[in-house]
Amino acid sequence: MDVFIVELSCGSRSNLLNDSEHLKQRLFYPYIDRMTSELENRFSSIGKEVMIGIQACHPSSEPFLCMQCLEKLASQYNIHLVPEEVIAAKSFLSRKGPEAIPDILSVLKLLDPMIFPSMKTISQVALTNPVSSCSCERSLNALRQLHTWLGRTKGKERLNELVVLSIEKELVGTLDYDKVIDIFTQLKSRRHTLIPPPQKEKSIC
Known part of the structure; x- marks a missing residue:
């Protein structure tokens, strides 16, 4: 019985192990019915x-x-x-x-x-078309880990990209980070120039 999940007490184990018909009626058939009903509920x-x-x-x-x-x-x-x-x-x-x-x-x-x-x-x-909701559940779990109270200021586009990176972490692990950094630096200059504040005009009076 190591591979089975028992939800209810089934009485004496000796009777269950010796009497195969009793084992079918008390364990096997109820679990087959349970699995069938769960599959019917899962797939409309x-x-x-x-x-x-x-x-x-x-x-x-x-x-x-x-x-x-x-x-x-x-x-x-x-x-x-x-x-x-x-x-x-x-x-x-x-x-x-x-x-x-x-x-x-x-x-x-x-x-x-x-x-x-x-x-x-x-x-x-x-x-x-997905055959299950596993991919949706994975995205929700990744979003729950990323969208914490410390990261509420992240924009929608940045948050979506982080979720994709988190879901596809196996593919991300195969990337060459040095090559990614080189491509990122060649996109555009991200250096911010400081603009001096406007000077106040001196009053004549």
Whole structure:
């Protein structure tokens, strides 16, 4: 039972370990029901339709470019989907072969925006739509650490840049700081010149 989370007392351990049917009824089935209900609450009906539409954009999926699946995604983002365009895109991509289109990004690169405008937009939505709220939660955690009472005077633009640096710290760690400093110094002169205060005119009286 080391890998399970027990919320309620289940009685004698000897009975649970010896009687497999009792173990299923008291532990296994309740937790399966709990996981199913949590998944249903997490992903609403709209979320399911969006996920089905994103799945239909992937070349290796069974409902690849299925009109019914794509319509659910298109209606959610107000994209006017033309059935003839989907049929033409499916015929065009089928000629390329599975080696040329391994993922959605390759589909996006192959589709011409002049010939397949709605399919191009749907592919972009499928690539940019997050499957979870982890990235949003990470940004809120980073903002909570940066926007303290000591740093209330930071402007919005500076705060946004600091949040991005905090979220992408793995990518920032690979940068060459000396090169960044050289680029920063070449942008413009940031030396402030002191302007003398205006002198008061002497009165004639």
